[in-house]
Amino acid sequence: MEESLISSCVIGQGQQPVQPCSIVLFGASGDLTRRKLMPALFHLFQAGQLPDPFRIIGVARRPYTDDSWREELRAAVQKHGRPPGPSDQEWERFAARIFYCRGDLDEPETYRLLAGRLQEAESDELRHNILFYLATRPSQFAEVVEHLHRQGLVQSRPDKGWQRIVVEKPFGHDLASARALNETLARFVSEEQLFRIDHYLGKETVQNIMMFRFSNAAFERLWNRDAIEQIQITVSETAGVGDRAGYYEEAGALRDMLQNHLLQVLALVTMEPPVSLEAESIRDEKVKLLRSVRRYTPDQAARHVVRGQYTAGQVDGRAVPAYREEPRVRPDSCVETYVAARLFLDNWRWSGVPIYLRTGKRLARTVSEVRIQFRPTPHVLFAAQCSPTPAPNAVTLRLQPREGISLRFNGKVPGLDLRARPVRMHFDYNAEFGAYTPEAYERLLRDALAGDATLFLRRDEIEAAWAIADCLRAGWEDRPLTDSEFYPAGSWGPPAADTMIAAMGHTWHEPLWIP
Structure with missing residues (x-):
């Protein structure tokens, strides 16, 4: 009889447990959120890979309500996610954790509103463990992080919980601009908090x-x-x-x-x-x-x-x-x-x-x-x-x-x-x-x-x-x-x-x- 042996190992920390947290998506009305980020988050939810509890808060200029943004996201997951798409019961459980915060990213008031939404969470972990995903124009990376710092939403050495910043490419357009962006971000967050993503x-x-x-x-x-x-x-x-x-x-x-x-x-x-x-x-x-x-x-x-x-x-x-x-x-x-x-x-x-x-x-x-x-x-x-x-x-x-x-x-x-x-x-x-x-x-x-x-x-x-x-x-x-x-x-x-x-x-x- 042929014996099959599967060797299991992980690259990096692998399946380390994820603590309850809030996920904040800047650029929530953009193409990346609809095509990639929200389908990925929903599939993680289906697979039991998101923590319990969790919250997702979208930030963008468009005049959505919580309910209208949820409706748009369901259509996006149905179109860009894996078939057959979410069932009514699955989506209702997932959507109950989705919220929307309207505002311009260059306005301090937006970050005050975001802080208020975060404080509405039912636990300290949801208020202080936060992943900020910057699905924005590269020119806005430094500005968004500075506003988050000034509002007290991100600290290089947090007193409570953890905060992490995910930034999309391109990270600069040459060596000089990449160094300048790194220097700017380093004023507000530590290197360990920065997650520069290359989806490849x-x-x-x-x-x-x-x-x-x-x-x-x-x-x-x-x-x-x-x-x-x-x-x-x-x-x-x-x-x-x-x-x-x-x-x-x-x-x-x-x-x-x-x-x-x-x-x-x-x-x-x-x-x-x-x-x-x-x-x-x-x-x-x-x-x-x-x-x-x-x-x-x-x-x-x-x-x-x-x-x-x-x-x-x-x-x-x-x-x-x-x-x-x-x-x-x-x-x-x-x-x-x-x-x-x-x-x-x-x-x-x-x-x-x-x-x-x-x-x-x-x-x-x-x-x-x-x-x-x-x-x-x-x-x-x-x-x-x-x-x-x-x-x-x-x-x-x-x-x-x-x-x-x-x-x-x-x-x-x-x-x-x-x-x-x-x-x-x-x-x-x-x-x-x-x-x-x-x-x-x-x-x-x-x-x-x-x-x-x-x-x-x-x-x-x-x-x-x-x-x-x-x-x-x-x-x-x-x-x-x-x-x-x-x-x-x-x-x-x-x-x-x-x-x-x-x-x-x-x-x-x-x-x-x-x-």
């Missing part, structure tokens, strides 16, 4: 990178410059900028995606083993890795970093406009919708190994994956009889969609001739564990309520990532786009990216297609 780190498949590396000795012993030739990290989207054009004109692909999501994946794939699974041990190793990324001069960045912008083309069989033709985009905009970079890590494990990152809008497929390509074997045995020569082995970590892990190796093609062909062993999350995995925001909200900072970004980590992004941008700053930097929608990027990667004899790997 809440994905099960991203968390699985550490499990794959550090619990499988067969791979970890090969995870170095001796065995690995190159690494490619791809995060591509078929979607355009949509209604985010105003933000995108200020940010671009490098600030929007590479500075946070791709660098976080890079850190998990290449960092050293932490001394423990505690939050600070893991975050220490990530910071050390980011600090090892080679900094480029502007001339070096121009050789190792490529930007691009999509022109009109075909995506999924339909015609789509160029970026410059999108609403709210300047007709002469040079903002990048694509970026590719060749990075090097100046440390012992990865010295000399090129790591390629690429991300873009309106590409051929929506996919996120990491490809680890091992060094080719010497072709002495097969050079005379095998054509073409055997392909290098590779491990592919598919982060989305159809999450899984593939190992590519060579096998002999049946027949009298000696011919080799790449074949794959594939692990599929859905097939192994079932289709459901928690949404990223469910895990991140649960961790923030428990005070587990493992999957959130520390101050020095944010600043190290911005230092990398700033030096990469220096290669094209104040320079207009050239013909080789444009790419038709539905392709895999601009010709300049192919030229860049070919300089070291490499080619882009087309992401593994899994229907």
